[in-house]
Structure formats: C-alpha cells, structure tokens
Amino acid sequence: MNIIELLTINQSELGTKIKEIINDYRDFYSIIFIDNGGIIVTPKKCEKYPLICSHLDTINDQRKPKETPKISDINIQGDYLSLTNNSPCSCLGGGDDRCGVYIALELIKARLPYAFGFFYDEEIGGVGSKYMLQYLTDNITAFIGLDRRGADQAAIYGYDNSELMALFERRGYFKAKGSFTDASNLAGMYSKGVACINLSVGYYNEHTPKETINTTAMNRTLTILKDMVDELTSKPFLIENFMIYNEFYQSKLYYYGDDDDLYYYGNGDLYNYGDDDSEALEEWYIEGYNKAMEQGYEISKDELYEENLKGIYSSEAWYISYLAGFKDAIDDMENLKYPKKALA
Template identity: 35%
Template sequence: MSKNKYKITELEEILRMKQMTLKSHLEAKLEAAGYEPKSEDGFLYAKGTFPVLLVAHMDTVHEECVQKIKYTGAIMSSPQGIGGDDRCGIYAILQIIKEYHCSVLFTEDEEKGCIGAEKFAVSDYIVNNDINYIIEIDRRGTNDCVFYSCDNPDFEEFIESTGYFKTAWGSVSDISTIAPALGVAAVNLSSGYFDEHTTRETINVEALLSTIEEAKKILALPCEEPFEYIEAAYGGYGNWWRDYDEEASPISTDYTTAYTDDCTYIFSKEEKAKKFFHIYLQTYSGNEICCEILAINEMEAIGMALSHYQYYSACDIIDIKSQ
C-alpha cells in the first residue's frame, strides 16, 4: 500500500492526547524550541522574541480520546470525533515557531467558556508583553479571518493584504478575552476543521497546511508598532452585524439583529450595560457544556452562544445564569 501523503504523524499524536497530557507534551516542545515556558493553572505561556502572540486551545468537546483515524484523501476523521477544534491550531503554531519565535499561549477549557484565557487575562504575563498583534488559529473553514469585538480597520486591512484571508463573522473565542486585556488587536484564522462539536468533524489537511503558510506570510509583513485594540461600538457580535448589514437588507440604525436556529431577536443599540451570562447546553452524549458570554441581555447571550455552537439549538439549553 502506498504511503498517504497527507498523513502527519505529529498531528496524529496531538489529536490522540488528553488535554493535560498534551500540555506536558507542549511544554517539552517549547523547551526544545528554545523557549522558557510557564505552565500555569489554565494555560501554558512562552514569551518569544518576535512581537506577535500565537494562541490556540488544548481542549476539545469530545468525551473520548481519538483512537481510530480515517483518511479520505486529504480529509481526516474519527468515530470518536477528530478534535481539529483546536488541535489544528496547536499543530499550526508548532510549525510556525520553527521560523518565527513568536510568543505562544496554549489555553485550557476554551470549550467550557474560555476559562484558561480568562486566567491569562488577569495574570502578570500581560504586563510588558511587547506584542504588536495576536493571531489565534481556531476557526473552522479555509480562509476566514474573524475579529470579533476588535474594530481596527487598519488591522483588518493588514491581515487581508496577503490576499488569502477574508473577513467573516464570529461570536466569541479566547482572543475575545485576551485582546482587550493586552490592548492589542487580534484575529482568529481558519485552521481547516469542519463540522466541529460533532463526531462528524473533519480536518482538511491541505487547508491546515495552507493556513500555516499564509500565517507566515502575515508574519513577514512589516509591522513597526502595535495595532491598537479598538472595541467595536456595540461589542458582542463585533463586526458580525456590520458585515451582515453590508451583505443583506438594510438594518435600522437603532437596532442590531441576531439570529439563532429558531428565532430572530432585535436589540436596541442604546442598551449599554453588559454582564456575563453562563449558557449551559446539553451535549449529544448527555453531558453539558458551559459557554460564558458578555452580553447586553439574556436574548443576546443566547444568540451568541448558539452562533458559536452551531450544531445546537435553543432546545438544547438547559440553564442560563447571569452574574
């Protein structure tokens, strides 16, 4: 039998590991790459000499570890759920730092509500960070770039200038917490996984490898000063409602519209006060996941949670708590 040209042993090893085993593995990898990694409760951080922070999360939603991996051409899958979200990002960063000694942040428990990112955001590591911008690699698909509530047009133009990534919308990820804490702009790039949060999840190896090379092209661009984190005027969905407004029928200047599987909700842009909501979802395996959302009200929080967990609906919500 001929060798599968898409088979990547290092990626397979990462896909098979439990979160804490992976954390120890990555600590050793970073040490071997010349870093002095700091393993803390909730995250693994390593300061680099190149002024960009690379981010990915170490957990997956799947209850079982990957045992069997199937290849259909360039497409990887597993009966246990392949876990490309976000093991693709982990693998990509390990390849990128071979050429660019960026700072690195690997977080725990993103799928439970960006818990590791929250812990990093209040740590001493955010002081004197010398970061020009942040790249997270934790987005489905092939060539999306998502900025969430970071609304810096110069940074968006910078990311899109290589001609590969195109601005898309999203709800929340680790950089939604990390970027405002550091005060620098951030983007989440596609990493080649599809149908995340289900056992149907796949990884397109070609798309993953393309993201790695395209991310390097961004890092090669001249950048002398940090890109400022500029919070979108109405937060939450960030550039999502703006993009939808541009591509669809006009939306009233007084309201933002959010869509879920079942309903359409309209929120007044005059509502300024936000608070944290914990949205608890019943998983297909009978367990529950928690998504922490900063939102104006409960309806907005629901819309954002269901936008992020796209294979769940309002029927899967079992509890909502606010702080």
C-alpha cells in the same frame, strides 16, 4: 508532533507534550507554565510580537464519558481526515483546536519571533485564557487565533483593526463574524487595546462526529504566517471600532429615541440602529454569546437572573438578540462539563 498524534491525546497529555517540545527551544523563547491556565511562550530579544492563540481542550475532554480518538478511529484519505463511522468520539478534534496547536508548534520549530498562548478549557468559557491574562507582556501587537473553520476565513469579534484585516484579505482571506475564541477573550480584557483576528485552520463540521480536517488548508495558514513576520511584528494593531456595547457590561448603556430608532451611548459616541437592522441585531446576538462564554457557566447562569438581564430593555429588539446569544452560550456550556469554580 504530526496532526494524527495531536488528535489522539487528551488535554492533559497534550499540555505535557507541549512542555517537552518547547523546552528544546529555550535558547530562543521564554516560557511560562501555569497549571490549569496554560503555556505562554515569548521570543527573547524581541520588542514587538503578535500572540498566536490556540487551546488544548476538545469537547471529547469535556463530555462524559471521555473518548479521545485512537488511530483506528481516524480515516485518512489524502489530505482529508475524519472519524470512522463506529468511533465513540464526539468529534475529531481539529476544530477544538488541534489544527491550531499543530500550526503553532510548527511556527515554534521554525523559531519565528512570535509569542504563543496554549490555553486550557476554551470550550467551557475561555477559562484558561482568562486566567493567563496576568502573564501577558506589554509587547503584543495583535491576538491571532488559530481556531476558525474553513480554509479562508478571518473572523472578527468587535475588537478590529482594518489594517490587520487588510493584511489577511490580500492573502485571500474573507471577513467573517465570530462568536467566541481565546483571542477575542484576551482582546476584550487586555488593557493595551490590541485588536484580534481568528484564522481558518482547515476543519469543518466542528463539535460533531462528522468533523473533517483538510490538512492542505491547515498548512496554507501555516505557510502564510511564516511569510508575515515583518508585517505582524512591525507595530501594534490597535482596536479601531471598540465595541459599542462595552458600556453595557457596567450597566452604563442608555436608551433614547422613538419606536423607529434605537440609540445607544457608549464610550463617548452616539449610535443609531433601525429596529429592522438584522446585521446590528446579529452583532448583539454574538455579543451576548461572547459575554456569557467569557464569564463561564456559573457566573453567566447567576447573571441571567439579575436585573440587568431582565430589566427595562426586555422588550427591545437589540436586547432580545443579546439575551438569545447569552442564553445559547449558557446552553452550550451546560451541555459540556462546566467548571464548578471559576478561576479568578
């Protein structure tokens, strides 16, 4: 399928199309289909491979009324795509995540020894990827998301590996901080401690009617991934700086210090941040956002009123930042259609 075709079908239709396409590649791949979770594709006779992650829903699927772009809604100007001014759609759909799906399908057509995850309902808290965790193998070397704006960003989420980042930096990518995606969702839950990274796939102004796609940038990432097979399948890229706030999730994070410094104990190490460290506070904001998105709307809304989200840390700068991110994610999900019942 070309990118225009991908933009003009909804999540359910896209899931059906992907099943039809990859059935033609069963000689090379093993395939798992899970209703409401997604599709997992793994290469046969391969000991190690990265999981290339993309998702099938767009905010057009989640908002009411649902409006999927028609061909007549799409402006094509060379390698730039955009919505027409009179289109009723909430977005074009490249940034959530048809550019990523296009790249993944092209890699499958090339029979590259990568694994692929096509997930449902990323836009409402990573529901599909969370549900599909149980179907992942132990062979994964890294989680590589295809769900980042721009042409040259490699986003990180706290589940990082410097060697993995360096592979992409050498190819012209720049490190950026991400908020949430299926790749980070899985990295946080996968028991093998494998790192994640999320790559630009050529979209801009995502989640708005002003969204555009640069197909040249999209194809750049496709070409780079085709050239990285040996490096990405050579060994696992393990998390080096596992999130210092991980213990907070089990209410095991402790506060020490005076008015000038904040100290956090987690995963066996002691950390220090000054109150005015804006970068550290930004990381706490991102982590709050990530956590709420990972859990989904219903769980996060309930948790907002529990003691660990209004307790002894309520006046601390790090906690205020964490809570701001947490609340913003709830607001984002509330503005979309959220699931009434979370998947186990």
